[in-house]
Amino acid sequence: MIKSDQPTKKLKWRVWINRLSSLDISDPKLALIMVIPTMLIILVFAIIPMLQGFYASFFQIESATLTMQFNGLENYQWLLKQSLFWESLWRSFLWVSTTSVVQLFLGIAVALILHQELKARNLARGLVLFPYLIPAVVISLTWRFILDPTLGIFNRVLMDIGILKEPVALLTNPKTALWFIIIAGIWKYTPFVVMMTLARLQVIPVELEEAAKLDGANAIQVFRYITLPWLMPVIIVTMLLRTIWTFRQYDIVYLFAFGGPLFATTTLPVLVKYLAFDAYQIGPAAATSTIMVIVMIAVSSIYFKFYNKAEERLN
Amino acid sequence: MKKNISVLLTLFLVFVLAACGSPATETAIEEPAVATEAAMEEPVEETGPRSITFFTTEADPPQLEILGVIIDEYNEMHPDVFIDVVTGTPATRGNRITTLLAAGADAGIFELEAAFTNDWAEAGFLLPLTDVFENIGGVDEYVPGSYFETDEVYGLPYATSVYGLWIRTDLFEEAGLDVPTNYAEVLAAAEALTNPAEGIYGISICGSRNCSVNLFSTMLWQQGGDYYTPQGELIFDSPEALAAVENWVALTKFSPPGFEGYSWGDQITAYVSGSAAMTVYAGRLGVRMPEQAPQLEAVSDIIQLPWNTGDGPYVTYGSWSRMAISAGTQYPETAKDFLQFLLSGDRLARYDATVIGHMVPPTKSVAAMLEGWDSDYANNHSDWLAFFNANAEFTNHPANNMGSVGSWGFEKNDYGPPWGGPIFSSGGILDIMFQSIYVDGVSAEDAHQEALGLMKEVQDEWLADHPDWTAPS
Numbered sequence: 020m021i022k023s024d025q026p027t028k029k030l031k032w033r034v035w036i037n038r039l040s041s042l043d044i045s046d047p048k049l050a051l052i053m054v055i056p057t058m059l060i061i062l063v064f065a066i067i068p069m070l071q072g073f074y075a076s077f078f079q080i081e082s083a084t085l086t087m088q089f090n091g092l093e094n095y096q097w098l099l100k101q102s103l104f105w106e107s108l109w110r111s112f113l114w115v116s117t118t119s120v121v122q123l124f125l126g127i128a129v130a131l132i133l134h135q136e137l138k139a140r141n142l143a144r145g146l147v148l149f150p151y152l153i154p155a156v157v158i159s160l161t162w163r164f165i166l167d168p169t170l171g172i173f174n175r176v177l178m179d180i181g182i183l184k185e186p187v188a189l190l191t192n193p194k195t196a197l198w199f200i201i202i203a204g205i206w207k208y209t210p211f212v213v214m215m216t217l218a219r220l221q222v223i224p225v226e227l228e229e230a231a232k233l234d235g236a237n238a239i240q241v242f243r244y245i246t247l248p249w250l251m252p253v254i255i256v257t258m259l260l261r262t263i264w265t266f267r268q269y270d271i272v273y274l275f276a277f278g279g280p281l282f283a284t285t286t287l288p289v290l291v292k293y294l295a296f297d298a299y300q301i302g303p304a305a306a307t308s309t310i311m312v313i314v315m316i317a318v319s320s321i322y323f324k325f326y327n328k329a330e331e332r333l334n
Numbered sequence: 335m336k337k338n339i340s341v342l343l344t345l346f347l348v349f350v351l352a353a354c355g356s357p358a359t360e361t362a363i364e365e366p367a368v369a370t371e372a373a374m375e376e377p378v379e380e381t382g383p384r385s386i387t388f389f390t391t392e393a394d395p396p397q398l399e400i401l402g403v404i405i406d407e408y409n410e411m412h413p414d415v416f417i418d419v420v421t422g423t424p425a426t427r428g429n430r431i432t433t434l435l436a437a438g439a440d441a442g443i444f445e446l447e448a449a450f451t452n453d454w455a456e457a458g459f460l461l462p463l464t465d466v467f468e469n470i471g472g473v474d475e476y477v478p479g480s481y482f483e484t485d486e487v488y489g490l491p492y493a494t495s496v497y498g499l500w501i502r503t504d505l506f507e508e509a510g511l512d513v514p515t516n517y518a519e520v521l522a523a524a525e526a527l528t529n530p531a532e533g534i535y536g537i538s539i540c541g542s543r544n545c546s547v548n549l550f551s552t553m554l555w556q557q558g559g560d561y562y563t564p565q566g567e568l569i570f571d572s573p574e575a576l577a578a579v580e581n582w583v584a585l586t587k588f589s590p591p592g593f594e595g596y597s598w599g600d601q602i603t604a605y606v607s608g609s610a611a612m613t614v615y616a617g618r619l620g621v622r623m624p625e626q627a628p629q630l631e632a633v634s635d636i637i638q639l640p641w642n643t644g645d646g647p648y649v650t651y652g653s654w655s656r657m658a659i660s661a662g663t664q665y666p667e668t669a670k671d672f673l674q675f676l677l678s679g680d681r682l683a684r685y686d687a688t689v690i691g692h693m694v695p696p697t698k699s700v701a702a703m704l705e706g707w708d709s710d711y712a713n714n715h716s717d718w719l720a721f722f723n724a725n726a727e728f729t730n731h732p733a734n735n736m737g738s739v740g741s742w743g744f745e746k747n748d749y750g751p752p753w754g755g756p757i758f759s760s761g762g763i764l765d766i767m768f769q770s771i772y773v774d775g776v777s778a779e780d781a782h783q784e785a786l787g788l789m790k791e792v793q794d795e796w797l798a799d800h801p802d803w804t805a806p807s
Contacts, residue, residue, distance in 0.1 A: 079799065082428070082755070083453030085436035167600075168592035169533065169609050185530065188592035191542075193773060277543050278761055280594055280773045285761075296425065298762060299449075299755035 069312065075305035082299035094306040103282060103290065104307065110197060111286040114272065115265045118204040119258060125205065126212025126257075127250070131242075133213065134220045144217070151210035159274030162203050166190050190276050193283035200275045200284055207271065208264075212257055219253040220246070251329040259322040263315055287311050384665045385416045386672060387442030389431065392655075393421040396688045404681045408672055415668055418442070434660070435459040441660035443669055446482065446489045448653050448734045452749040452806065455488045461659040462486035466670050470678045471697060477726045479746035480654050480696035484806070489656035490677055493686050493693035494729050495616035496722045497552065497651040499640060502527075504633035505534070505611045514640045517557070517581060520612070524588035527611035536588030538610035540596035544760035546768045548651050549614050551732040554578040555649035555739040556641040562751055564737030565805045568793065571786050580778045581643070583771050594772040606630065614639065616652065617691030620718050624711065631714070636721055647744040652729025654696065683707070691715070694722045701726075733758035736805070749806050753796030763788045 042049040076094055078087040098104050133144050150158075165171050168186035177183040189195045223246060231241050269288040272278075278285040278293060285293065287307060295304035390401070398419070405417045422430055428447035435441055435454060446454070454460050467476070467487040482489030499520070505527055506513065514520035524536030540546060554560065559574035569575070586593060590604050598615075605613040606627040613619070623631050639650055657677070659669045675681060683703040686693040690711050695701045701723040705716055712719060730738055734750045750758070757763045767785035770776040776784075797803065 081453070083432060083450035084457045084459075085432055169535075169590045169604060170607055186591050188595065191592050191595035191773065276595060277597070279542050279769060281766065281769045282761065293759075293761050296429065297755070297759035299759070 069308075072305045072308045073312075076302060076309045078302055080301040082301060090302070094302040095310075098303050098306050098310070103285070106282065107285050107287050107290040110284070111266060114197065114201060114204070114286050115262055117201050118208065118265055119261050121205045122209045122212050122261060123254065123258060126209045127216050127254070129209065130213045130216035130220060133217055147213055148210045150207045151214075153207070155207070155270040156274055158203055158207055159271055162199065163190065163275065166199065191280050193281050196276045196280060196284050200272055203275065204265065204268075204271060208261065211261065215253055215257040216250060219250055223249045248329075248333055252326060252333065255322055255326040255329055259319060259326070262318060262322070266315060266318075267311065380665045380668050381414070383414050383416070384668050385418055386663075386665060386669050387418050387420055387440065387444075388672075389420045389422060389427075389442065389444035391422055391424045391427055391445055392688075393423075394688065397685070400684050400688050404676055404685065407681070408675050412668075412671075415672065417672060435662075438662050439660075440663050442663055443657055443659050443673055446656040446658045448731060449750060449754075451482055451489060451656075451734070452484070453752070454658075455482070455484050459661055460488040461661045461663060461666055461670070463488060463490055463659065463670065463673070466490060466674045466677075469674055471699070475697045475699065477696050477698070477701075479727060479729070479748075482654075482656055482658075482748050489654075489658045490673065491654040491656045491696035492677055492682060493695060494652045494654045494726055495618070495692055496694050496725045496729055497549070497614055497616045498636040498638060498721065498725065500605060500613050500615055500619055500634055500636050502611045502630070502633055503635050513635075513637060517553075517641050517643045520640050521581075521585055524585060524612065528588045533609055535590040535604070535610050536612060537585060538596070538601050538604035538613040539586050539589045539593055540598060540601040541586065541589070541594040541768065541772050542765075543597040544758070544762070544765050545596065545598050545601065547758060547762075547764040548732060550578070550582045550764075550768065551730070552614075552639050552649060552651050553582050553641040555730065555744070556639065556646045557581065557643050558646040558739075560735075560737060560739040561732065561757075562736045563740070564747065566736060566751055566793075568786070568789060570789065576779065576782050577643075579767075579771075579782050581641075583768075583778050586772065594769065614651075617694065617718070617722050618689065620691045620715060621689060621711070624714075636718055638725065647739060648728050649730050649739060649744045650725060650728050651731065652694075652726070653731040653734065654729070655693075691719055691722055694726050696726070732764075747806075751793070752800070752803065753793050756792050757789055763792070 039049070039052070075087075077089060077091060079090045079093070080087050129147060133140060133147065137143065165173050166189050168174050168188045173189075174183060174186040178186065189199055227245050228241055231245055236244070267288055268286075269292065272284060272286050273289050273292065276284045278289045288311070291304050291307045291311075294300045294307060388401075390397075392398075392401075398421070401419060405419070408417065409415065427445060428450055431441055431444050431447060432450065432454075435457075436459075464487045467481060467490060470476075470490075476491070480491040480494065481487050499514075501513065503513075506523065509523075509526050511523050511526060512519070514523050520537075526536070527534065528536040539549065551561075554575060557574055557578045559570070559572055559578050561568070561570045561575075563569055589596075590609050593601075593604075596604070601613055602615050602619045602622060604610045605615070605619060606622055608627070608630070620634075620636070623634060638648060642648075657673060659666065659673065663669050676685070678697070679700075680703065682695060682697065683700045686695045686700065687704060687707055687709065690704060690707060690709060695704060704712065705719050705723065706712070707719075728744065730744070730746055732750075733754055734748060736747060736749055736751050738744060738746050755762070759765070763785050767781045770784070771778055771781045
């Protein structure tokens with residue numbers, strides 16, 4: 020029986036392989052087969068943990084033993100009463116909106132410059148990408164060291180040239196700490212916008228710009244009526260990605276000032292870490308994560324509406 | 335095709351929903367009970383190939399190298415036993431181990447999470463190690479307070495760090511100051527030695543990430559205060575506690591600018607860079623000095639924290655690092671045998687000597703071995719090593735302490751208030767109390783009052799959710 024079973028199995032495999040080979044590239048079956056591995060990875064590493072978090076948000080969980088007691092919406096009610104939650108939400112909004120908008124304008128400007136015929140253009144393009152390649156932990160530690168009031172170069176230079184009389188602690192001042200994180204975020208992630216925009220600029224048909232110039236359009240009009248509409252779908256997708264990534268960004272924000280001073284740099288992801296791992300309040304931490312997901316779904320749907328409009332206009 | 339896709343999607347959703355409904359509650363409650371019963375049965379002879387997981391956060395290359403050598407030595411005697419070393423970080427240790435223990439998995443040998451130790455023991459997650467404790471030498475051999483014991487010994491220590499006051503003897507001599515012996519003297523010295531024009535500050539104290547709370551607690555205890563009684567009654571509202579807060583804040587006036595953002599590492603960076611005349615730290619500073627500031631070695635010394643203002647007991651900061659074995663482990667006798675091998679004799683000495691002075695051993699014989707260890711550090715600073723060994727029994731940790739200090743003096747216990755997470759954590763109520771004083775300029779009295787109100791609120795809420803709770807006896 021075993022011997023006769025072997026050829027049958029081999030035959031079945033061959034039949035499957037032949038069927039797959041015969042599928043057309045536009046066949047939905049092939050599309051489904053190709054998507055399944057990715058779907059499984061997303062399922063295991065994103066959807067299941069997310070649903071587990073959603074599930075946990077309805078329980079009171081003892082950290083030391085993980086015993087769970089259903090408490091309905093209590094975690095959400097408790098969270099919404101906490102000023103720390105609303106302040107963290109506001110800081111997240113400030114962090115995301117400021118870094119994303121500045122990255123957008125700066126990124127497009129740099130991409131337009133790098134799109135010109137410049138000397139050493141390739142070298143310049145490589146150097147522009149540099150901040151994006153440095154790990155967030157290195158950036159955070161370097162900036163912390165630069166801004167250190169006692170040992171850092173920032174204070175030393177400003178004192179040497181007479182701008183400061185005594186060192187200032189910028190990362191321990193609640194009014195300035197978040198802004199320095201925002202500056203570092205802009206510096207690190209603008210290259211991503213540059214990269215995306217530059218790639219799109221290279222596929223805009225040259226004849227469109229040439230025709231516009233022949234018709235008497237100046238540089239601003241060419242940008243306004245030719246370049247920008249072509250860039251718009253990519254800009255929207257880039258902004259969508261930057262918004263999602265910035266909103267859930269933990270490393271650079273936390274490592275700069277560890278959420279302090281006085282929670283002044285605590286954004287929602289840092290709040291989740293604080294609740295779950297410092298205050299041992301796993302249920303409220305899970306509720307915060309769930310709210311983050313809801314916010315992101317809402318924001319993403321707005322971006323997709325704009326994206327569809329931009330595509331329609333281009334067509 | 336559409337039908338196939340529908341079937342696939344249905345299966346997908348069923349799978350997701352099934353995963354979502356993880357029976358964590360039942361697992362967490364039932365599994366340990368079974369495991370405990372198993373652990374109480376007569377030992378079964380364990381033979382054949384066996385694998386023991388060894389989870390550690392002591393993951394510096396020299397530590398892992400020595401651990402590997404010790405494991406090799408054990409394997410020579412027990413070739414069938416495979417010790418599987420798994421490394422992690424202290425930040426994730428608690429959650430990783432809790433997840434394994436609560437799921438009833440074989441967590442093998444692992445480091446205990448101080449804040450969870452009592453709960454893990456009560457939940458039956460831990461294998462009793464009293465026999466190993468006795469085999470190593472029992473109460474006569476171990477430093478008091480180093481092991482974790484309730485009805486049985488559940489946690490065996492391998493090291494602690496002992497905090498003291500590091501002082502620049504050259505700066506004290508230049509200023510004509512004696513080595514401080516009490517709070518008034520240390521405050522006066524900090525003021526006298528602060529010279530911003532020269533970039534030197536009296537004392538480097540960390541002000542963020544809970545570092546401030548942990549170090550402040552030593553002042554609170556030495557000045558006769560504490561946070562709770564052994565029964566869980568809040569006593570942080572005492573006049574001694576407020577005075578300790580005020581005294582601590584007064585001392586930080588002579589810290590380098592930006593100390594509000596200092597964490598542990600920043601605090602000693604200030605000292606080794608020559609910016610501070612004093613700092614509060616454990617043995618790691620002594621390890622870093624020869625590497626980063628050898629010129630300071632000859633002009634630095636460590637003394638007991640001189641915070642006393644009256645007759646308070648001597649208590650310092652430090653937390654014993656302990657190992658335990660999962661109650662549900664597959665090979666309990668083998669795990670215990672390896673643990674005994676690792677935590678005794680010259681194996682423990684070699685392990686602790688990887689960060690000599692910072693990893694202070696828990697047993698008297700190993701402590702004596704390290705004082706005569708053959709290394710530059712031990713040869714040059716045997717006095718520092720003797721200091722750490724002599725003071726190991728006075729270590730205490732605020733989050734793992736409920737009423738250790740009182741009118742009777744200091745008697746270390748190993749349980750903290752179970753509602754303590756939001757109070758003692760980084761960014762917790764006490765951390766914010768200090769931050770609001772340092773950063774927002776709130777008066778110590780107002781910040782203390784605010785903190786007291788929040789501490790009561792947290793405790794009341796927790797007790798309302800756990801009406802059956804009684805303090806461990």
